Each structure stands twice: as C-alpha cells, then as structure tokens.
Amino acid sequence: MKSRGEDLAIxxxxxxxxxxxxxxxxxxxxxxxxxxxxNKMLDRRWLTNDGPLVQEFEQRLADICAIDHCIAVCxxxxxxxxLIRACGLTGEVIVPSFTFVxxxxxxxxxxxxPHFCDIGRDTHSIDPRRIERSLTSRTSAILAVHLxxxxxxxxxxxxxxxxHGLTLxxxxxxxxxxxxxxxxxxxxxxxxxxxxxxTKFLNTFEGGAIATNDGDLAGRLxxxxxxxxxxxxxxxxxxxxxxxxxxxxxxxxxxxxxxDRVVACNRANHEQYAELLNNLPGVKLLAYDETESCxxxxxxVEIDERGxxxxxxxxxRILWAENVLARRYFFPGCHRMEPYRALYPEAPDRLPVTExxxxxxxxxxxxxxxxxxxxxxxxxxxxxxxxxxxKVKRLLEKESRxxxxxxxx
Ligand SMILES: *Cc1c(COP(=O)(O)O)cnc(C)c1O
Numbered sequence: 376m377k378s379r380g381e382d383l384a385i386x387x388x389x390x391x392x393x394x395x396x397x398x399x400x401x402x403x404x405x406x407x408x409x410x411x412x413x414n415k416m417l418d419r420r421w422l423t424n425d426g427p428l429v430q431e432f433e434q435r436l437a438d439i440c441a442i443d444h445c446i447a448v449c450x451x452x453x454x455x456x457x458l459i460r461a462c463g464l465t466g467e468v469i470v471p472s473f474t475f476v477x478x479x480x481x482x483x484x485x486x487x488x489p490h491f492c493d494i495g496r497d498t499h500s501i502d503p504r505r506i507e508r509s510l511t512s513r514t515s516a517i518l519a520v521h522l523x524x525x526x527x528x529x530x531x532x533x534x535x536x537x538x539h540g541l542t543l544x545x546x547x548x549x550x551x552x553x554x555x556x557x558x559x560x561x562x563x564x565x566x567x568x569x570x571x572x573x574t575k576f577l578n579t580f581e582g583g584a585i586a587t588n589d590g591d592l593a594g595r596l597x598x599x600x601x602x603x604x605x606x607x608x609x610x611x612x613x614x615x616x617x618x619x620x621x622x623x624x625x626x627x628x629x630x631x632x633x634x635d636r637v638v639a640c641n642r643a644n645h646e647q648y649a650e651l652l653n654n655l656p657g658v659k660l661l662a663y664d665e666t667e668s669c670x671x672x673x674x675x676v677e678i679d680e681r682g683x684x685x686x687x688x689x690x691x692r693i694l695w696a697e698n699v700l701a702r703r704y705f706f707p708g709c710h711r712m713e714p715y716r717a718l719y720p721e722a723p724d725r726l727p728v729t730e731x732x733x734x735x736x737x738x739x740x741x742x743x744x745x746x747x748x749x750x751x752x753x754x755x756x757x758x759x760x761x762x763x764x765x766k767v768k769r770l771l772e773k774e775s776r777x778x779x780x781x782x783x784x
Pocket of ligand 1: 450453
C-alpha cells in the first residue's frame with residue numbers, strides 16, 4: 376500500500392491495481408445452471424414471445440415482491456415508455472433531474488414535458504415539499520425514482536398524488552430487493568419499473584419488469600409489449616416490441632438463485648467502506664436503512680471540498696490513475712444534458728440541491744468482482760489523499776501545468 380502522496384499513480388507511481396475495478400461490473404453466477412436452462416430452451420425452440428422461462432421469471436418476481444403482476448420487458452427504458460402510455464399520461468410530469476437520463480427521455484419521446492423538481496439533501500430523491508409549487512393545470516403525474524435503492528417519502532408522495540388527482544409512478548431501476556416499512560419495491564404508486572440491465576444488481580443482459588397490483592393496467596401492458604396482439608391475427612391496441620427473450624429470462628432465473636450471495640457481498644463491501652471512511656473529513660458515505668431489505672448495490676460517497684481539501688473531480692482523477700474507475704452518476708444532471716439544457720436553460724436556478732449533489736457524488740467499485748482486499752486498498756488511497764491533501768493538491772497543480780507545457784506543439 377502507498378504511504379506517501381508522491382507515490383500515487385497520477386504522479387508516476389505504479390497503479391494500485393493492474394486491472395480496472397468497475398462500478399457495476401456484471402455479477403455472473405452458476406454458469407452450469409444457466410447453460411442447462413439455455414440448452415433446454417434450444418431443445419424447445421421457443422426463444423421468445425412469452426415463453427416458459429419468461430413466465431416462470433415473472434412469477435418468481437411477483438412472489439419475491441409480493442405483487443400481483445410483473446410484466447417482463449426487454450429493458451427498463453421501454454418499460455417506462457409503455458407504462459407512461461398505458462397510464463394515459465399527458466401534459467407535464469413531475470420528475471427529478473438527478474436520475475439516469477432514461478427516466479426523462481421516456482417522457483420526452485412521448486411529447487410529455489418533464490417538469491424537473493429538486494431533490495432532498497439527504498435522500499437524493501425527489502423532495503415532496505417542492506412538488507406543489509411545480510404543479511400546473513397540465514400536470515398529470517409524478518414519476519419518482521428510488522435512487523440508489525433507497526425508498527423515501529412514499530406516503531407523502533401518495534398523499535400528494537391523491538389530493539391533486541395525479542398518477543404516481545416509480546422508476547425502481549435501482550430498487551429490486553429493497554423494501555420500505557416491510558413493503559417491497561414494486562408495491563408503491565400505481566406501478567413501478569425495475570431494470571435488469573447487465574450492470575444492475577439483478578441482471579438479464581438487458582431487461583426489466585413493470586410491477587403493479589392493477590390488473591387492468593397489467594393486461595394493457597401485456598398487449599402493448601407485443602404490438603397489441605391479443606391472439607394470432609387480432610391486434611386490439613397500439614403497441615410496440617418490448618418483449619423479454621427466453622435467454623434473458625434464463626439469466627434472470629439463474630441470478631435469482633444466487634441473489635442472497637450478491638447482497639451479502641455488496642453488504643460486506645459497504646460495511647467495510649463505512650469502517651474505512653469513518654471520520655475521514657469531507658467524505659460522507661450514504662447509509663442504507665438496516666431495518667429494511669436493501670441490495671447495497673451502490674457505494675455512494677459525497678465529497679465536500681472544504682473537508683477533503685480536493686474536489687470530487689480531482690479525487691476521481693486520482694482514483695482513475697490507480698485503475699479504480701469510480702463514477703459520478705448522474706453528472707451533470709439531466710437538466711444539463713440535451714435536449715433539456717436547450718429547452719430549460721433556467722433549470723439550474725430552480726435546482727440548487729441537484730446542482731450541489733451532482734458536483735459532489737462519487738460511486739466506488741463494489742459488486743461480486745470486488746472483495747475485502749480491493750476495498751482495503753481503495754480505502755487506504757482515499758485516506759492517504761485526505762491526510763496529505765495540501766501536498767497532493769500542489770502536486771496536482773504542478774502536474775496539470777506540466778501536461779499543458781508538454782501538449783504545446
Ligand atoms: C439503468 C436505469 C434505467 C434504464 O434501465 P435500462 O434497463 O438500461 O433501460 C432507468 N432509470 C434508472 C434510474 C437507471 O439507473
């Protein structure tokens with residue numbers, strides 16, 4: 376382990392890791408079980424179109440979430456689009472800017488105006504106290520996000536939605552396996568959408584599911600997922616192709632069998648980070664509510680430059696040089712991405728908390744590809760950088776001056 380600031384890889388020392396450590400490296404389990412399912416699928420020659428693996432996967436999801444209906448889809452983005460259409464949303468929808476851009480694109484592609492609402496300082500999720508002032512006569516819904524799998528303020532949101540006659544939907548892309556007061560994600564609002572993208576906690580290569588207790592809505596979603604076909608020749612509604620394939624369901628069913636191990640690994644990593652970063656000035660690790668089920672999928676730290684002596688981006692550069700590929704989701708915020716930046720140039724003034732959080736958060740590597748040895752080294756690098764921040768800052772400034780000089784032709 377490194378003991379001096381000048382040993383950091385960014386200043387020419389050897390990187391702490393020879394291979395890159397990622398946030399969200401796919402969890403891969405029991406290859407034999409997966410291949411067995413795939414072989415049987417090939418024997419059946421039923422590869423997609425609501426096959427037996429998709430049906431079994433949907434049933435398992437519904438059981439785990441204690442929800443009436445789970446509709447598997449090819450990805451969460453299309454799941455959100457279908458849900459928005461099936462609920463008949465129009466006009467404007469209240470949505471956080473601090474989310475993956477797909478949440479907002481799913482509205483915009485259907486000509487619905489995303490009305491960005493600021494987030495809570497500690498929750499990182501939509502701040503219910505700010506919703507009412509964002510409502511207009513055209514508002515039809517609230518689309519909230521269980522960010523980092525932490526579920527907040529669901530009763531207040533439900534109450535607000537009911538009082539104003541709004542539909543309440545959740546982007547639950549991060550929240551599979553998480554609960555709030557014992558109720559599993561999937562059970563809140565009118566419906567919720569999970570993502571099973573390769574980088575997510577539960578992975579089906581690409582995939583997602585819409586969870587709802589509303590049978591009529593579920594029926595409409597099933598039709599819309601398959602072009603509106605009710606049976607062989609009968610198309611009864613507008614639809615698209617959002618089906619999950621059998622091979623994805625095979626992956627999902629296999630992953631579900633090992634999910635406890637993934638949680639245990641994520642949780643151990645999170646606990647170790649918490650210990651190592653405890654009392655480190657300016658570095659705050661986001662906690663999970665231990666009394667609930669959590670998937671511990673993300674290790675999120677907030678970097679306060681005044682405490683650390685370096686800003687988040689400087690810290691990130693240092694980590695990248697060590698082959699620790701920390702990320703800054705969801706920088707710079709959807710309101711600063713196109714087309715929203717051009718459409719809503721005034722949005723940064725309305726979103727002070729989003730702006731601040733976007734400049735501070737960093738996600739550290741975790742998942743089953745990361746273990747105690749790696750976490751220990753990452754923790755030691757962070758501690759070294761904070762301990763020697765003034766010197767590191769001077770070296771960083773010198774390094775960027777030097778690289779400017781060398782880049783002049
Ligand atoms: C990953 C993600 C999505 C998109 O999921 P896909 O399955 O990749 O389409 C949507 N919202 C959030 C918050 C996400 O993190």
